[in-house]
Structures are given as structure tokens and as C-alpha cells.
Amino acid sequence: MMKTVRAWDVSTFINRPALGILPPENFSERLKESLLSVAPKGLPQVMTMACGSCSNENAFKLIFMWYRNKERGRNNVTKEELESCMINQPPGCPDYAMLSFMGGFHGRTFGCLATTHSKAIHKLDIPSLDWPIAPFPRLKYPLEDFVKENQQEEARCLEEVEDLIVKYRKKKKIVAGIIIEPIQSEGGDNHASDDFFRKLRDIARKHGCAFLVDEVQTGGGCTGKFWAHEHWGLDDPADVVTFSKKMMTGGFFHKEEFRPNAPYRIFNTWLGDPSKNLLLAEVIRVIKREDLINNAAHAGKALLTGLLDLQARYPHLISRVRGRGTFCSFDTPNDATRNKLITIARNKGVVLGGCGDRSIRFRPTLIFKDHHAHLFLNIFSDILANFK
Amino acid sequence: MMKTVRAWDVSTFINRPALGILPPENFSERLKESLLSVAPKGLPQVMTMACGSCSNENAFKLIFMWYRNKERGRNNVTKEELESCMINQPPGCPDYAMLSFMGGFHGRTFGCLATTHSKAIHKLDIPSLDWPIAPFPRLKYPLEDFVKENQQEEARCLEEVEDLIVKYRKKKKIVAGIIIEPIQSEGGDNHASDDFFRKLRDIARKHGCAFLVDEVQTGGGCTGKFWAHEHWGLDDPADVVTFSKKMMTGGFFHKEEFRPNAPYRIFNTWLGDPSKNLLLAEVIRVIKREDLINNAAHAGKALLTGLLDLQARYPHLISRVRGRGTFCSFDTPNDATRNKLITIARNKGVVLGGCGDRSIRFRPTLIFKDHHAHLFLNIFSDILANFK
Numbered sequence: 175m176m177k178t179v180r181a182w183d184v185s186t187f188i189n190r191p192a193l194g195i196l197p198p199e200n201f202s203e204r205l206k207e208s209l210l211s212v213a214p215k216g217l218p219q220v221m222t223m224a225c226g227s228c229s230n231e232n233a234f235k236l237i238f239m240w241y242r243n244k245e246r247g248r249n250n251v252t253k254e255e256l257e258s259c260m261i262n263q264p265p266g267c268p269d270y271a272m273l274s275f276m277g278g279f280h281g282r283t284f285g286c287l288a289t290t291h292s293k294a295i296h297k298l299d300i301p302s303l304d305w306p307i308a309p310f311p312r313l314k315y316p317l318e319d320f321v322k323e324n325q326q327e328e329a330r331c332l333e334e335v336e337d338l339i340v341k342y343r344k345k346k347k348i349v350a351g352i353i354i355e356p357i358q359s360e361g362g363d364n365h366a367s368d369d370f371f372r373k374l375r376d377i378a379r380k381h382g383c384a385f386l387v388d389e390v391q392t393g394g395g396c397t398g399k400f401w402a403h404e405h406w407g408l409d410d411p412a413d414v415v416t417f418s419k420k421m422m423t424g425g426f427f428h429k430e431e432f433r434p435n436a437p438y439r440i441f442n443t444w445l446g447d448p449s450k451n452l453l454l455a456e457v458i459r460v461i462k463r464e465d466l467i468n469n470a471a472h473a474g475k476a477l478l479t480g481l482l483d484l485q486a487r488y489p490h491l492i493s494r495v496r497g498r499g500t501f502c503s504f505d506t507p508n509d510a511t512r513n514k515l516i517t518i519a520r521n522k523g524v525v526l527g528g529c530g531d532r533s534i535r536f537r538p539t540l541i542f543k544d545h546h547a548h549l550f551l552n553i554f555s556d557i558l559a560n561f562k
Numbered sequence: 563m564m565k566t567v568r569a570w571d572v573s574t575f576i577n578r579p580a581l582g583i584l585p586p587e588n589f590s591e592r593l594k595e596s597l598l599s600v601a602p603k604g605l606p607q608v609m610t611m612a613c614g615s616c617s618n619e620n621a622f623k624l625i626f627m628w629y630r631n632k633e634r635g636r637n638n639v640t641k642e643e644l645e646s647c648m649i650n651q652p653p654g655c656p657d658y659a660m661l662s663f664m665g666g667f668h669g670r671t672f673g674c675l676a677t678t679h680s681k682a683i684h685k686l687d688i689p690s691l692d693w694p695i696a697p698f699p700r701l702k703y704p705l706e707d708f709v710k711e712n713q714q715e716e717a718r719c720l721e722e723v724e725d726l727i728v729k730y731r732k733k734k735k736i737v738a739g740i741i742i743e744p745i746q747s748e749g750g751d752n753h754a755s756d757d758f759f760r761k762l763r764d765i766a767r768k769h770g771c772a773f774l775v776d777e778v779q780t781g782g783g784c785t786g787k788f789w790a791h792e793h794w795g796l797d798d799p800a801d802v803v804t805f806s807k808k809m810m811t812g813g814f815f816h817k818e819e820f821r822p823n824a825p826y827r828i829f830n831t832w833l834g835d836p837s838k839n840l841l842l843a844e845v846i847r848v849i850k851r852e853d854l855i856n857n858a859a860h861a862g863k864a865l866l867t868g869l870l871d872l873q874a875r876y877p878h879l880i881s882r883v884r885g886r887g888t889f890c891s892f893d894t895p896n897d898a899t900r901n902k903l904i905t906i907a908r909n910k911g912v913v914l915g916g917c918g919d920r921s922i923r924f925r926p927t928l929i930f931k932d933h934h935a936h937l938f939l940n941i942f943s944d945i946l947a948n949f950k
Contacts, residue, residue, distance in 0.1 A: 183596075187575050188841065190810055204902045224612035224812075225832055227619075231671040235688055242687040256682040262690035266682070270689045276648075282830055283619040284691075285672030294644040294654070295827065299630040300623055303672075305687070419831055422578055424612075439683065442670055443807055444613055447835065451575065547941035 186449045193222065193445040194438075201448055208455040209425065214401050216411030217427035222446035224275050226390040226418030227281030232440050233414045233426045234285050234351065237384040239439060240268050240432050241350035244382070264313040270350040271303070273338060273383070275331075277312040277361030277530075280353055289353050292361040292530075306338035306349060310358055311366045315494040328370040332377060339381050351384035351413075352377075356402035359391040363503035365496055368406045375408055384432070387412040390520020394420030395461060396497030398471030405498065422457065423450040466540040474499035476544040477536065479494050480551035489559045491515075494533075500542055518557050524550060574837045581610065581833040582826075589836055595842040597655075597813065602789050604799030605815035610834035614778040614806030615669030619676030620828050621802045621814045622673050622739065625772040626658050627827060629738035632770070658738040659691070659730060661723065661771070663698040665749030665918075668741055668776050677741050680918075682750040694726040694737060698746055701756045703882040716758040720765060727769050739772035739801075740765075744790035747779040750918020751883055751891035756794045763796055772820070774943050775800040782808030783849060783928050786887030793886065810845065811838040854928040862887035864932040865924065868939035876946045879903075888930055891923040906945050912938060 186198060193201070209220050223229040252265070259266025260356045273396060274280065274289035281287065288303040290296055314320035339349045354374065356365035378385040394403035394417075401407055403412060413432060418424040423446045434440050461467060478497045481504055487493040494505040506512040512532045519526050529535045538546065574586060581589070597608050611617040640653070647654025661679035662668065670676065670684060676691040678684055699716045702708035719765065727737045746752035766773040780790035782805075787793055791800060801820060806812040811834045822828050849855060866885045869892055873880040882893040894900040898921045907914050917923045926934065 187837070190838065190841070208799060225616065225830055227830060228613065228616060228671060231615075234672070235670075239687045240690065251686065255686060259682050259690075260679050260684040260689075261695055262676055262685075262692060266686055267688060267690040282623075283616060283671050284622070284676075288672075289651055291648050294647050295824070297647040298639065298643060298654055299627045299647075299658075300655060301626065301691070302647075302655040303691070304650060307649055436683065442613055442615060449575070449837075450578065453578070530772075 183452055186452055188547055190444065191448065192443050193448065194337070194441050194443075198448055201451075204448065204451050204455065208451045209421070209423075209427075211354060211536045212400050213427050214404065214411060214415050217415060217429055218345075219428045219430060219433055221425050221428075221440060223418075223424035223426070224442075224444055224446050225424045226416070227283040227286045228442070229390065229416040229418055229424040229426050230280045230289070230386075230388060231283055231285045233386055233416050233428075234272055236351075236414060236426075236428060236432050236434065236440055237272070237351040237386065238268070239347070239382060239434055241270060241382075242268060243435060266442070269347045271305040271342060271347050272386075273306045273308060273335065273342075273349045273352045275308050275358070277310045277358045277364055278353070278355055278388075279358070279360035279391075280355075281390075292358075304347070306342050306347075308335045308338055310361070310364055311370060313365060313367075315496060324367070327367060331366075332370070332373055335374065335377055336381070339377075339383065349381070349383050351386050352389055353386040355388045355390075356392045356397070356405070357498065357501060359535070360529055362503075362533045363496065363535050364530070365379060371403070371406045372408060375406075375410065375412070379412075384413040385463070386414045386416065388416050390416055390418045390424075392501065393417045395452065396420070396470050396499050396537065397501045398474055400466065400467055402498065402501070422454040425446065455510075461540060466539070469542055469543060470499040473538075473543050473547055474502060475548040477502050477550070481548060484551070484555060484558060487555075488561075491558055491561060497536070500536055500538050503529065503533050505530075506532050506534060508532050515557065515561070518561075519554065522553055522557065524553055568701075571840055574840055578832065579836065580831050581836065582829050586836055589839075592839050592843065595840045596846060597809070597811075597815075600788050601815050602792065602799060602803050605803060605817055607818060607821055609813050609814045609816075609828060610839070611806075611812035611814070612832055612834050613669075613812045614804070615671040615674045615780065616830070617806055617812040617814050618668045618741070618774075618776060619671055619673045621774055621804050621816075622660055622741075624802060624814075624816060624820050624822065624828055625660070625774065625938070626656070626740040627822060627843070628772060629658060629736070629770075630656060631823060634706040653789065657735045659693040659735050660774075661694045661696060661726060661730075661737045661740045663696050663719075663742055663746070665698045665746045665752055666741070666743055666746035666776075667721055667746070667779075668743075669778075692735070694730050694735075696723045698749070698752055699758060701755075703754060703884060712755070716754060716761075719754075720758070720761055723762065723765055724769070727765075727771065737771050739774050741776055742775040743776045743778075744780045744785070744793070745889060745922070746884065748917055750921045751884065751889075752918070753886070759791070759794045759894050760796060763794075763798065763800070766801075767798065772801040774802045774804065776804050778804055778806045778812075780889065781805045783855045784808070784858050784887050784925065785889045786855065786862055788855055788888075790886065809869060810842040811835065849928060852929070858887040858928055859930060861926075861931050861935055862890060864935040865890050865938070868935060870911070872939070872943060874948060875943075876949075879946055879949060885924070888924055888926050891917065891921050894920050894922060896920050903945065903949070905941065906949075907923075910941055910945065912941055 255266040276291045279292040280289045309331045313324045387403045414428045416426040481495045485495045516526045645653040664679045667680040668677045697719045701712045775791045802816045804814040869883045873883045
């Protein structure tokens with residue numbers, strides 16, 4: 175790679191511009207080659223950010239500004255708003271909220287943390303906000319054996335979302351947006367049906383709330399589509415989609431109508447780092463050239479099929495096998511067994527991750543192929559056979 | 563530079579590690595060459611972060627954890643704490659607060675924004691927290707003509723700080739920390755005396771609050787010391803010092819006793835970017851080799867002396883000339899005049915910045931020397947002579 179860098183690229187790697195004020199000359203062109211070339215349908219606007227937490231924090235701000243401007247209509251900002259916001263008080267700092275889901279993870283800064291409910295250690299000792307928290311469906315597996323139960327469970331959660339919106343409005347706290355992960359990752363790789371997400375999107379629209387999909391962990395192709403929410407087949411796209419991690423840079427896509435009504439309302443000094451967009455452009459080129467999204471779908475099927483087979487053979491060790499693309503996981507009987515399995519696997523050269531309280535999750539790279547799946551399944555099958 | 567990069571460096575520029583889990587092999591060595599080589603006295607611990615806002619957000623978290631652990635003593639975390647924190651409620655999410663100052667700027671994410679009070683546009687429409695806000699001294703210039711008035715003004719502000727801590731405790735909201743900039747930058751380049759900051763540090767200690775100095779804008783040498791708070795001559799160091807901007811990476815230094823009591827309590831995926839530490843190591847090498855801190859002190863004196871001369875000649879256009887090192891500024895009669903002066907200067911090739919509602923601020927690079935000051939002063943003198 176070093177031999178092919180252009181002068182502009184070298185400058186990008188050794189300088190750190192204040193991106194919002196003084197972007198490199200052809201930065202917008204570079205965005206077309208990188209982030210904008212994979213923008214989710216219906217979301218033509220993009221902002222870059224330095225990390226996943228900042229992406230969600232600023233997406234919340236975008237949503238609150240959009241909501242307030244809707245309420246304001248053609249009225250101007252009042253003197254009272256301008257003065258009260260300086261001392262953290264309404265009406266300038268309105269009593270708005272983001273609705274989130276139990277088990278969700280959206281980051282660790284203060285705004286994000288108020289929507290994160292995956293592990294106590296993330297939240298302990300940190301003051302928070304009284305924002306509504308809805309239950310996330312707890313599906314029973316195998317899905318085909320629990321169709322009716324799972325439908326009821328999802329309906330229960332959706333009903334609770336609507337109840338919370340109404341209940342919070344009654345106490346003058348307005349739910350301006352709903353944030354959700356396509357697959358709850360830190361919280362235990364919890365899935366819901368495409369139908370659940372479509373209905374949730376409808377509820378958001380019905381109540382005038384923005385619909386924010388957090389693809390920080392699911393985005394980038396591993397689920398078999400570039401964005402996991404593309405599986406849902408939404409008629410009306412999400413309003414905002416946040417990303418980070420595999421995208422090399424943080425940031426978010428959004429609909430035109432969410433564009434801030436004045437400059438510097440969504441801003442910080444660096445807004446990420448343009449050198450990461452260069453890396454991302456290369457990554458996207460390779461993804462396309464090697465057809466890696468379809469590869470993830472294919473290899474994921476091999477992995478999932480193998481895991482289902484292991485589940486049938488070792489039901490006392492493996493349950494609730496689930497996944498989309500290579501974004502697979504299963505449950506173990508308890509925390510201790512889970513951690514022991516992870517350690518044994520590591521000693522055999524396989525790095526596995528834990529999530530939730532007793533799940534093991536797979537997050538292989540996009541070049542993970544069927545034969546890697548079989549390699550893993552052979553090793554893991556031995557581990558399970560000898561597990562005491 | 564490209565010719566001298568080592569293999570490790572190239573790898574650092576083209577990879578993006580999850581720094582907290584899988585740091586590059588000799589990352590801790592590299593920290594010694596970069597951040598730790600300029601650690602403020604008494605603060606041997608460092609965390610890197612991706613931006614200034616994340617640095618302050620995580621510094622607040624560090625302070626809240628430290629405070630809660632102090633309260634907890636030898637008691638264990640209770641089941642009630644672990645459960646209540648998951649739904650954003652006390653006692654798990656305690657009603658703690660950071661005390662900040664009117665006119666301060668500490669970033670734009672939710673926690674930071676609750677301590678930012680510089681411009682309404684930063685805060686409008688964003689829900690906030692009820693945290694105490696103290697007045698920052700409004701000094702009269704020239705300082706030597708208003709010694710008594712300024713002492714009284716600073717005493718008034720310090721008294722208000724103590725009153726707020728007591729008042730908030732009465733309503734069960736505990737001030738766990740105080741955050742302050744050595745020079746309020748966005749808020750208008752507002753200075754206070756070294757004595758003010760020493761007394762504020764004493765108040766923090768007296769009430770058991772952590773003392774957090776935000777050097778995001780002042781750090782890196784421009785004030786004539788590497789850290790602006792080194793001018794104060796504190797007996798007991800600050801507890802936490804945050805940085806970003808000129809340091810190429812965000813992060814914070816802290817005292818040993820503020821070290822989190824468990825891993826992953828202060829954490830995110832990237833924790834900044836190790837390639838920026840490489841750049842910082844080079845920057846620090848140049849600063850030392852070229853004696854750029856003393857240069858900033860010296861060139862700053864030339865700039866300030868020249869500005870005082872212009873103030874004497876054009877008192878209807880320039881007032882309240884102030885500065886430390888090259889971190890200088892002055893007031894203009896109003897917003898319109900300020901913006902007009904900035905535009906005329908830009909058209910003559912001089913980039914000036916505005917801050918507060920009518921100030922012009924200088925933020926030259928560290929290689930700005932006396933002759934640059936004279937070059938500027940000549941141009942600006944002409945501008946003022948011809949200003950209509």
C-alpha cells in the first residue's frame with residue numbers, strides 16, 4: 175500500500191484537520207467513494223464522528239432539534255428559550271427523551287448511557303436521565319416451534335412501547351425518538367422478527383417520534399447485507415442510522431428533513447479523522463471486488479447449520495442457536511460454562527466472545543469463508559465432546 | 563517523513579485496533595514517549611480518548627465512580643444498586659452533579675453540554691441536567707487599576723461556589739466534582755487570577771469534590787507553559803486534567819486514587835487512535851528541540867505589548883487586552899465591529915477568530931515568533947487607522 179499513496183493521502187495521514195471548518199480540499203469527493211457509496215436507501219445525508227458513542231449522542235441531538243422545530247412550526251426561537259437553555263432549564267432545554275430497550279447497548283457517554291441497559295457495570299455510579307425503557311422481545315427457540323408464543327411476545331413489547339410514549343407524555347416528558355439495535359449485541363445477541371421492526375417503525379411514525387437504528391455493531395456486511403436493517407424491507411426508511419467500528423469512522427446517515435437548520439449545531443473540532451475514510455474506501459472496494467457481503471451470507475449459513483447440528487448433539491451445552499450472516503450466537507447453561515468454553519477454545523487458537531449473561535457470539539471478519547466455519551466446527555465439536 | 567517510518571508505524575497508520583483490549587505491542591512504550599512525557603506534576607495516570615467531549619464525559623464518570631467508592635467505604639455494591647442502575651434510577655445511578663461556570667465550554671455531548679454555558683446555539687433544544695452553575699469572575703482591565711474590585715469579584719464567585727455546593731446537597735444532589743477551564747475560551751477568553759484558582763482548588767478539597775481542569779483548548783504550550791494550570795503553582799495538583807486538540811488525541815491525566823477499581827469501567831472500542839500518539843511524539847520532540855514553550859512565552863509578550871499599544875491608540879476599538887503566552891485576546895465595542903475587523907483582516911491574509919460576544923482571540927501555532935507578532939501588529943495597526 176505504501177507505494178501507491180498519493181501526496182494527498184500522505185497529508186491526510188499526518189495532519190489532523192478541524193474537519194467541520196477546514197476539511198481537506200476533496201473531502202466531499204472522498205465521502206462519495208467511501209461512506210456515501212454505502213448509504214442506506216433514503217438516507218442521503220451523512221455526518222462523520224470520532225466514535226460510536228459520539229455518533230449516538232449527536233444523532234439524539236439531531237432528533238431533538240428536529241422535534242423542537244416541528245413543534246415550533248413557523249414561530250421563531252423565543253428570548254425565554256435562549257436564556258433558559260444557558261442554565262439547563264426548559265423551555266430552552268426541553269424535557270425530551272429517547273425511548274430505548276432493556277438489554278440495548280448504545281454507548282457509554284451520558285446521553286448514550288441513559289439508553290444503554292445491557293450490564294450493570296456500564297451504568298453503576300453514573301447519574302442518568304428518566305427516559306422510558308421498553309422490554310425487548312425474548313424469543314423462544316427453535317423459532318418454528320414457537321411461532322405463536324413469539325408473536326405474542328413481540329406484540330406485548332410493542333404495546334409497552336406505545337404505553338410508555340403515552341405515559342411519558344402525560345408527565346410532560348416527550349418521547350422525541352426511539353433507538354434500537356437490529357440485533358441487541360452486548361445485551362446477548364437478542365433477535366426480533368423483521369415484522370417486529372416494521373411495526374415498531376410504524377409506531378414511531380404514528381406518534382411523531384424519530385426512528386433511530388443503531389448499526390454500530392451490526393453494520394458493515396457481517397449480517398449478509400451491508401446494513402442489518404435492510405433485512406426488514408421497510409417501506410419508509412429509518413430516520414437516522416448510526417455506525418462506527420467496522421466502518422473505521424463513527425457517524426450517521428439521516429433523511430434530508432433531519433438536516434440541522436443552522437451550521438455548527440451538530441459539530442465538534444475533529445468530527446472523526448479523514449484518514450479513516452481513506453481506509454474505509456479501500457475496505458469497501460475489497461468488499462465489492464470479492465463479493466464479501468454474499469460471502470458473509472453464505473459462510474454464515476454454513477456456520478449456523480453446523481451450530482444447529484452441535485445443538486442437536488449437545489443440548490445440555492448449547493441452546494438458542496441464532497444468527498444472521500456470520501453474526502451468530504448461542505446460549506450456554508450459565509456464565510461459568512460459557513467462560514470455560516471460551517478459555518478452552520482460546521487455548522486451541524479460536525477467539526470467541528461472550529455477550530449477555532451466558533451467550534457466546536461470533537464476529538468473524540468478512541473474509542471468513544465456509545471452510546473457516548468447518549474448521550471451527552471441527553475444533554468446537556471436539557471441545558464439546560470432551561467437555562466435563 | 564515517509565522515508566523514516568518503521569514497519570510498526572506503518573501498521574499503526576493502516577490499522578485501527580480496539581485499543582483497550584488489543585493495543586499494539588509496544589503501545590505503553592509509545593505512551594511514555596508521547597503523553598506521559600508531558601504529564602502534569604502529580605498525575606501519573608493517563609487514558610486516551612477520541613475527542614475532547616469524550617475526554618470530559620469519561621472524566622466525569624471517573625469522578626462519579628471515585629466519589630461513590632469514597633461514600634461506599636468498605637461496603638460492597640448492593641443488589642439494589644445493581645438493579646436500579648439498569649433502569650437509570652438511584653441508588654445505582656446516584657443524583658451526583660458536576661459544578662461548572664457560566665461562560666464555560668466543555669463539549670457538546672450530553673454530560674459535557676450540561677456543563678457548557680458559552681453560547682445558546684450550543685444548548686438550544688437539547689434536554690439537560692439540573693447541575694449547579696457558578697458565576698465566573700468578570701475582571702476589569704487594566705488589572706493594575708482594579709486590584710480591589712477584581713479581588714472582590716473573585717471572592718463573590720468563590721462564595722457562590724460554596725453556596726451552590728451546600729444548596730445542592732440540601733436538595734440531595736451531591737456535587738462530586740468541579741470543572742473549570744484555566745482560561746474560558748469559547749466563552750470569551752475570560753481570565754481569573756492564579757489566586758482564584760488556588761482558592762477554588764482549596765474549596766474543592768474542603769467539600770470533598772474532585773477538581774477537574776479542562777485543558778482541551780489551553781493545553782499544549784501556547785500559554786507559555788505546557789499546561790496553563792501550571793501557572794497557578796498549586797500545592798495539591800488538580801485531580802483530573804483533560805486534553806484534546808493540539809495534543810492530537812483526546813484523553814485525560816489523573817491521580818492514582820482516581821484509577822477505576824475494575825477494568826472496563828472507563829472504556830470504549832477505540833479509545834482514540836494510536837497513530838495520533840506517534841504524531842504527538844514527533845510534535846513533543848520538536849517542541850523540546852526548538853524550545854517552543856519559551857518561544858510562546860516570549861512571542862506572546864511581544865504580541866501583548868503591541869496590543870496594549872494599539873489599545874492606547876484606539877481605545878474606541880480595542881479594550882480589555884489580555885493574554886498568557888500567545889493565548890491573547892481583546893474586546894471590540896460590539897459583535898458587528900468584531901466581525902467586520904475579522905473580515906478585513908482575513909482579506910489582508912490574517913486569520914483571526916472570534917469568541918464570546920465581542921472578543922477577538924489569537925491562537926497562533928507554537929512556531930509563531932516575535933517577528934510574526936510585529937508583522938501582524940503592523941497590518942492590524944493599518945486596519946485600525948483606516949477603520950470606519
